[in-house]
Amino acid sequence: MCGIAGYLSKTEKLQEDALDTMLNTMILRGPDGDGRYIEDNILLGMRRLSIIDIEHGWQPFYANNGQVVAFQNGEIYNYPQLQKELIQLGHNFVSNSDTEILAHGYFAWGIEKLLEKLDGMFAIVIYDKVSQKIHFARDRFGEKPFYYFYDEQKFLYSSNTFAINKVLGDFSINQEAIYDYVLTHFISGEKTIFNGMKKLLPGHRLEFNLKDFDYKINQYYQLTSSKTQKYSVDALETALTDSLKGRLLADVPVGVFLSGGLDSSIIAVLASKISTVPLETFSMGFDDAKCDESVYSKLVAKQIGSQHHHFYFDSSSFQRLLPEVIKVMDEPIGDQAILPTFWLSHESRKHVKVVLSGEGADEIFGGYGYYNKYVGDTPNNSIVTKLVNYFTKPKPLLQPYVDYQSNELGSGFPLVASMHDLHNLFNPTLPRLDYQQYCYYPVQNSTSVQFAQSVDIQTWLANDLLVKLDRMSSGVSLEGRCPYLSRTVVELAYSLPDNLKIDKNGGGKLLLKQLGEKYFAKDFIYRKKQGFVLPMEQWIEEWMQSRNFNEYFIHLNNIGMNLNYLQTVFLDKGRVRMQFSMLVLNEWLANYKKCL
Structure with missing residues (x-):
C-alpha cells in the first residue's frame, strides 16, 4: 500500500515543493519513503509502505527505455503470473515488484488489456511519454481511493482530499454531498465533500491528454451475471483459495482480522491451509456481552492454531479515540464500526504489516436480510x-x-x-x-x-465499508486486503441463483455457509447473524454530557443545519445511527479547519 499524488500544469513551470506538500499529507499511508518523477510542468509522486521486494520495489518503474513511467497505490496479486508472461515476450525486469509489471504490461498490451488482466486493489498512474498521455485507473470495486481536481490550467490527483486542498487552498463544502451524507452516513458517486473535487469511480479509468490538456473517462469493468458459472462448494473453495494465495503474497508478516463471524472464519481457516507459517489473528471484544463475539474468534483461532491477539473496546476507548479517528478521515464516514476498526488496526500493526479482512462477503453472497x-x-x-x-x-x-x-x-x-x-x-x-x-x-x-x-456494491460497499477499511488501516500504516473481492469470487457469488444465496427460511449466504460446514459445526455457522453492533447509545450520552449542545454543534450550524431540530433527534433514543453520524460530521468539520 502507498499513497500517490501529482500535479499537471498547462503552462506553468511547477516547483517541487508543491509535490512535497501533497506527499506530506500521506506519510502514514507510506512511512517508508517516497518516489518521484518530475518534468517542468509535471509532478508525479508516491509515498511507500514497503510490502513486496523491500529493497528494490521503489517507484516509479519504467519500460520502453524510460518512455513509460508507472506508479501505484495498492497491490497486484497476480503479478508473478503476469511477470512470467512478460518475460516470455522479451521484457527484462529490475525488481520483483508488482508495480513494475504495470510499466511493462502497458507497453506490451495497452491500457485496456492490462486492466483486464489485473487481479488486485489499485489506483495506478502510467505516463506514456511517446503519446503524451497519462493513464489513471481505479480497481474494480473501489478498494483504493483516487481523488482529482481539474480546470483548464491544472490537474491534480491524490489518494486523499487533503493533498489537493493543501496546494490549492480551502475548498468550499459541497452542500449536495452534505445532504447525501445526512441520508446515508457516507458520500456516493463521483462527488466529494468539497466543491470542485471528484472521485474516479471504481472500475473506471481516466486518460489525460497533455497535448490538449483535457481528459476523458471510460468504464473498463461492469459487473455482470453469468449463467455459465459452476455453482458448487468445491468451485467456491477453489476460487477463494486462489484469491488467498495472491493476497498472502508479501515480504512482511500477514495476519487476519478474525471477528468470529462466518466471513472472517472462512478466510482464516483457508488461509491457515496455505500459509507456511502459523497465522496471526486479531479480534476485538466489548464489555457489553450482547455485542461481543470474541468467544467464537477464540474457538476458530484454537482450531487453526493461530497466534491469536484479542483486544477490548469500551466507553473510555470511544472518548479517547474519536478525535484520533477523525484525523485519518479525509471525508466523513458515519459508520459506527470506524472506532473499533481503527483500534483493531492500531493494535494489529504492532505485529503485522498486512491483514486480510472479510469486506464484500455480505454484498456478493446475499447476506443482508432485506434481500429476502x-x-x-x-x-x-x-x-x-x-x-x-x-x-x-x-x-x-x-x-x-x-x-x-x-x-x-x-x-x-x-x-x-x-x-x-x-x-x-x-x-x-x-x-x-x-x-x-x-x-x-x-x-x-x-x-x-x-x-x-x-x-x-456500488454505494454501501464502495463508499463506506471499503473506505472505512482503507482509512482506518492506512491511518496506522497497515495494509488491508479483501479476499472476497477477487474478480473471480465476486462474479461467481453474484451469479448464483437466488436459492444458493438465500435459503427457504430467509437466511443469506447459503453457498458460503455450505462451504463453512466443511470446517465448522452447524451451530457455529447457522447462529443468528450479529454484525458490528455496539452500545453506542451509552457512549454518545457520555460524550455529550459535558458539552453544551449549541456550542458544540456550531460547525453543523455553520453549514446551515437547524440545531433545534437536531436536538430533537438527540432526544430520541431510537435515532442512534443518525446521532453518531452527526457527531462524526461535526468533529470532521472542526478537524478539517484545523488541518488547513
Missing part, C-alpha cells in the same frame, strides 16, 4: 421494473434509484435519516430529487436480488 423480499422476482416484477423504468427516462447517467417513501436505497439498505429529517434540518422547500447522486448502472440479465446487490 426480492427472492423469486423476475425482470418483470418489483425492483427491476422500477429500476428499468427509471433508467429509460431522460435523466443524467449516474442518477440512482432511491425509495424515499420507505427510506431505503434501491437495495433495501435503510437510510440513516429520512427526507423529512433532511427538510427539517435544512430547508423545507428543498426539491426532493436533488439528492439522487448515487453511482448506479443497470446490470444485464439480473434478478431482483442481483439488482439489489449491485446497488449495495
Whole structure:
C-alpha cells in the first residue's frame, strides 16, 4: 500500500515543493519513503509502505527505455503470473515488484488489456511519454481511493482530499454531498465533500491528454451475471483459495482480522491451509456481552492454531479515540464500526504489516436480510421494473434509484435519516430529487436480488465499508486486503441463483455457509447473524454530557443545519445511527479547519 499524488500544469513551470506538500499529507499511508518523477510542468509522486521486494520495489518503474513511467497505490496479486508472461515476450525486469509489471504490461498490451488482466486493489498512474498521455485507473470495486481536481490550467490527483486542498487552498463544502451524507452516513458517486473535487469511480479509468490538456473517462469493468458459472462448494473453495494465495503474497508478516463471524472464519481457516507459517489473528471484544463475539474468534483461532491477539473496546476507548479517528478521515464516514476498526488496526500493526479482512462477503453472497423480499422476482416484477423504468427516462447517467417513501436505497439498505429529517434540518422547500447522486448502472440479465446487490456494491460497499477499511488501516500504516473481492469470487457469488444465496427460511449466504460446514459445526455457522453492533447509545450520552449542545454543534450550524431540530433527534433514543453520524460530521468539520 502507498499513497500517490501529482500535479499537471498547462503552462506553468511547477516547483517541487508543491509535490512535497501533497506527499506530506500521506506519510502514514507510506512511512517508508517516497518516489518521484518530475518534468517542468509535471509532478508525479508516491509515498511507500514497503510490502513486496523491500529493497528494490521503489517507484516509479519504467519500460520502453524510460518512455513509460508507472506508479501505484495498492497491490497486484497476480503479478508473478503476469511477470512470467512478460518475460516470455522479451521484457527484462529490475525488481520483483508488482508495480513494475504495470510499466511493462502497458507497453506490451495497452491500457485496456492490462486492466483486464489485473487481479488486485489499485489506483495506478502510467505516463506514456511517446503519446503524451497519462493513464489513471481505479480497481474494480473501489478498494483504493483516487481523488482529482481539474480546470483548464491544472490537474491534480491524490489518494486523499487533503493533498489537493493543501496546494490549492480551502475548498468550499459541497452542500449536495452534505445532504447525501445526512441520508446515508457516507458520500456516493463521483462527488466529494468539497466543491470542485471528484472521485474516479471504481472500475473506471481516466486518460489525460497533455497535448490538449483535457481528459476523458471510460468504464473498463461492469459487473455482470453469468449463467455459465459452476455453482458448487468445491468451485467456491477453489476460487477463494486462489484469491488467498495472491493476497498472502508479501515480504512482511500477514495476519487476519478474525471477528468470529462466518466471513472472517472462512478466510482464516483457508488461509491457515496455505500459509507456511502459523497465522496471526486479531479480534476485538466489548464489555457489553450482547455485542461481543470474541468467544467464537477464540474457538476458530484454537482450531487453526493461530497466534491469536484479542483486544477490548469500551466507553473510555470511544472518548479517547474519536478525535484520533477523525484525523485519518479525509471525508466523513458515519459508520459506527470506524472506532473499533481503527483500534483493531492500531493494535494489529504492532505485529503485522498486512491483514486480510472479510469486506464484500455480505454484498456478493446475499447476506443482508432485506434481500429476502426480492427472492423469486423476475425482470418483470418489483425492483427491476422500477429500476428499468427509471433508467429509460431522460435523466443524467449516474442518477440512482432511491425509495424515499420507505427510506431505503434501491437495495433495501435503510437510510440513516429520512427526507423529512433532511427538510427539517435544512430547508423545507428543498426539491426532493436533488439528492439522487448515487453511482448506479443497470446490470444485464439480473434478478431482483442481483439488482439489489449491485446497488449495495456500488454505494454501501464502495463508499463506506471499503473506505472505512482503507482509512482506518492506512491511518496506522497497515495494509488491508479483501479476499472476497477477487474478480473471480465476486462474479461467481453474484451469479448464483437466488436459492444458493438465500435459503427457504430467509437466511443469506447459503453457498458460503455450505462451504463453512466443511470446517465448522452447524451451530457455529447457522447462529443468528450479529454484525458490528455496539452500545453506542451509552457512549454518545457520555460524550455529550459535558458539552453544551449549541456550542458544540456550531460547525453543523455553520453549514446551515437547524440545531433545534437536531436536538430533537438527540432526544430520541431510537435515532442512534443518525446521532453518531452527526457527531462524526461535526468533529470532521472542526478537524478539517484545523488541518488547513
